[in-house]
């Protein structure tokens with residue numbers, strides 16, 4: 340009967356047996372890649388398999404990969420039923436690239452030893468990821484969520500990247516009970532931020548950015564934009580300490596763009612290295628900078644000796660006083 344056309348097209352190392360043939364095209368599919376209503380256990384079976392039978396095959400495949408110490412390949416798989424991963428369980432990394440989940444996905448108390456790749460996957464129902472250890476991070480780029488998502492009480496030991504998500508008109512992604520060490524590994528873009536809701540999370544001093552984002556001009560602009568969005572959200576939530584934190588970072592990104600040359604970056608490294616000492620004094624500097632508004636404030640560049648003018652900005656809505664950066668090394 341041959342092997343599944345999709346397994347071969349997507350280069351699975353172990354192409355699966357055919358269970359269904361598309362009579363119109365002649366293409367043959369394994370149970371993982373067959374359309375949602377053609378999940379037969381064997382070729383020529385008259386009745387599709389049950390929910391439990393199909394999910395058992397998925398779990399069996401994942402546990403086989405764990406025994407072999409390899410990533411579990413499930414790219415482009417079509418999972419038509421509700422599926423629960425009830426821990427505590429240690430699982431390997433899983434490649435769900437471009438997979439389609441029709442039912443509710445419920446993962447509880449799972450320790451993933453490898454990366455979990457959800458890139459370009461589609462979730463048509465709710466997703467619950469609770470008490471999950473992402474030891475090698477997770478990729479959630481270009482994912483479609485048609486219903487709500489909850490990521491709760493989980494730990495990110497490596498990058499968890501969630502960008503370019505597409506959500507249903509009323510769906511949101513709730514991030515709940517995540518500590519600051521985990522959030523330091525949590526990378527998201529402004530588009531996704533608009534649908535993220537953070538509850539009982541503690542933020543690190545800096546957001547997570549990739550290397551390109553903090554080294555290139557476009558990346559610095561991206562970072563500035565995201566810090567500004569975070570500041571605006573904190574202002575709406577009346578969280579003044581967070582408004583201050585993100586405002587500081589937003590301005591630092593602006594400063595980096597202004598001083599985007601090697602010598603100046605050396606200076607900025609010094610500034611950042613000393614940040615732990617610098618930040619507590621920032622308020623004192625802010626107070627020094629509380630001057631009658633003249634419309635301009637000064638930013639000094641030690642490397643060039645020039646002063647660069649920045650339009651002064653109101654520190655927080657309604658404060659009515661200006662916030663100025665100035666260089667401590669001038």
Ligand SMILES: [Zn+2]
Nearest residue numbers: 343346369372
């Ligand atoms: Zn296949």
